[in-house]
Amino acid sequence: MIAKCLDINEKGHLTVSGVDTVDIAREFGTPTYILDENTIRENCRVYIDSMKKYFGEGSFPLFASKALSFTEIYRIVASEGMGIDCVSPGEIHTAYKAGYPMEKAYFHGNNKTDADIEMALDAGVGCFVVDNREELVSLNAAAGKRGMIQKILLRISPGIDPHTHRKVVTGSVDSKFGTAIETGQAMEMVKAAAECKNLHFAGIHCHIGSQIFDIDPFVSAADIMFRFIKDIKNETGVELEELNLGGGLGVPYVDTDPVIDYEDCIRRMAEQLRKTGESFGLKMPKIILEPGRSIVAAAGVTLYTVGSFKNITGYKSYVSIDGGMPDNPRYALYNSQYTILVANKANEERTVKCTIAGRCCESGDLIAEDIMLQTAERGDILAVLVTGAYNYSMASNYNKIPRPPVVIIKDGVPRVAVKRETFDDLVRNDI
Numbered sequence: 001m002i003a004k005c006l007d008i009n010e011k012g013h014l015t016v017s018g019v020d021t022v023d024i025a026r027e028f029g030t031p032t033y034i035l036d037e038n039t040i041r042e043n044c045r046v047y048i049d050s051m052k053k054y055f056g057e058g059s060f061p062l063f064a065s066k067a068l069s070f071t072e073i074y075r076i077v078a079s080e081g082m083g084i085d086c087v088s089p090g091e092i093h094t095a096y097k098a099g100y101p102m103e104k105a106y107f108h109g110n111n112k113t114d115a116d117i118e119m120a121l122d123a124g125v126g127c128f129v130v131d132n133r134e135e136l137v138s139l140n141a142a143a144g145k146r147g148m149i150q151k152i153l154l155r156i157s158p159g160i161d162p163h164t165h166r167k168v169v170t171g172s173v174d175s176k177f178g179t180a181i182e183t184g185q186a187m188e189m190v191k192a193a194a195e196c197k198n199l200h201f202a203g204i205h206c207h208i209g210s211q212i213f214d215i216d217p218f219v220s221a222a223d224i225m226f227r228f229i230k231d232i233k234n235e236t237g238v239e240l241e242e243l244n245l246g247g248g249l250g251v252p253y254v255d256t257d258p259v260i261d262y263e264d265c266i267r268r269m270a271e272q273l274r275k276t277g278e279s280f281g282l283k284m285p286k287i288i289l290e291p292g293r294s295i296v297a298a299a300g301v302t303l304y305t306v307g308s309f310k311n312i313t314g315y316k317s318y319v320s321i322d323g324g325m326p327d328n329p330r331y332a333l334y335n336s337q338y339t340i341l342v343a344n345k346a347n348e349e350r351t352v353k354c355t356i357a358g359r360c361c362e363s364g365d366l367i368a369e370d371i372m373l374q375t376a377e378r379g380d381i382l383a384v385l386v387t388g389a390y391n392y393s394m395a396s397n398y399n400k401i402p403r404p405p406v407v408i409i410k411d412g413v414p415r416v417a418v419k420r421e422t423f424d425d426l427v428r429n430d431i
């Protein structure tokens with residue numbers, strides 16, 4: 001199966017970590033997000049252990065919590081000793097309320113308001129990844145008022161297109177994130193940061209993209225970032241201690257996607273980076289990575305109930321489910337591919353070509369088009385696999401549809417981590 005926690009039991013039903021998904025659907029209703037806790041914990045450990053082993057003491061991963069953000073997730077990653085990054089005051093609030101040790105949190109975002117900055121300082125966020133000049137000025141002033149020195153990284157745009165070969169370094173200079181080395185603006189930011197009395201300018205950050213299946217783009221980015229660290233040392237005398245290369249390692253959603261070994265990627269990355277560092281005569285900085293998808297995606301399955309059918313003669317055959325783009329907007333947004341099956345007929349042949357449609361009043365509300373599926377009937381349970389990342393966290397109430405619950409399975413025992421929204425929740429703030 002596409003994820004390690006999945007299997008099929010003697011009844012021919014899909015299981016997550018040994019638990020029958022048909023039983024989960026019966027007990028908790030549908031749609032429901034399922035997460036396998038052990039998968040998440042194992043993925044955290046692979047990153048933590050391999051980064052320590054290959055990059056050395058002081059190098060560590062941050063869970064990019066925009067991939068999956070609710071209270072219990074922050075508790076789980078905290079108990080693994082994993083860092084986090086947050087991209088909004090809402091994520092900071094959720095982590096803080098969960099009791100997450102905020103000194104291990106990094107705060108991203110290309111437009112942090114003064115209120116966001118104050119709030120993050122109140123919460124004790126360990127490091128700001130400063131995106132722009134306005135933020136630098138505002139943060140320096142806010143830290144000064146508190147009589148404190150705030151640690152920062154600067155977000156840099158190395159000008160890498162992750163889909164091209166490492167030697168073909170193109171685009172991405174034109175981005176709303178960070179400042180570009182190429183235009184000279186990054187060096188101006190560096191000089192301004194080094195002058196800020198209330199900021200500790202510890203390093204630089206870049207994030208080159210997502211669903212990346214080889215290490216070349218990271219190695220190319222590191223080349224450019226190392227060269228920049230060297231230039232910074234030459235021009236300002238500041239020797240940076242941290243290099244954050246962002247997230248982006250991919251996960252397989254369908255059988256044709258590559259499967260990658262994260263430990264091996266980190267080992268090879270470390271090997272390359274060490275060479276690059278040496279070639280510039282630099283001391284190896286602490287390396288930080290920010291995996292989101294590769295920590296949580298494979299832990300997730302979404303369950304739906306099949307409702308109605310439409311076989312349009314000469315055209316598509318639609319299978320409609322009781323969820324859709326409000327709980328999983330990724331097909332509508334990116335045409336993302338998924339592995340889908342009828343959970344209570346998991347052993348049967350896939351003989352029907354069909355399109356999975358949601359229940360919204362929106363023709364773009366699809367989960368997959370023209371996939372092969374088992375023969376489905378009204379009342380069957382449909383499972384969409386590898387939905388742990390960017391599903392719950394991207395969900396909306398479009399069409400006034402309540403968001404599904406999150407059920408976490410640990411060692412064969414399911415528990416609700418986020419309750420299903422009620423209709424009353426939908427009008428809670430209405431006056």
Ligand SMILES: *Cc1c(COP(=O)(O)O)cnc(C)c1O
Pocket residue numbers: 064066067085108207209210211246247248249290291292293294
């Ligand atoms: C989205 C994001 C990540 C995580 O990316 P994944 O592809 O989920 O690993 C990490 N860092 C930053 C700054 C991001 O915006």
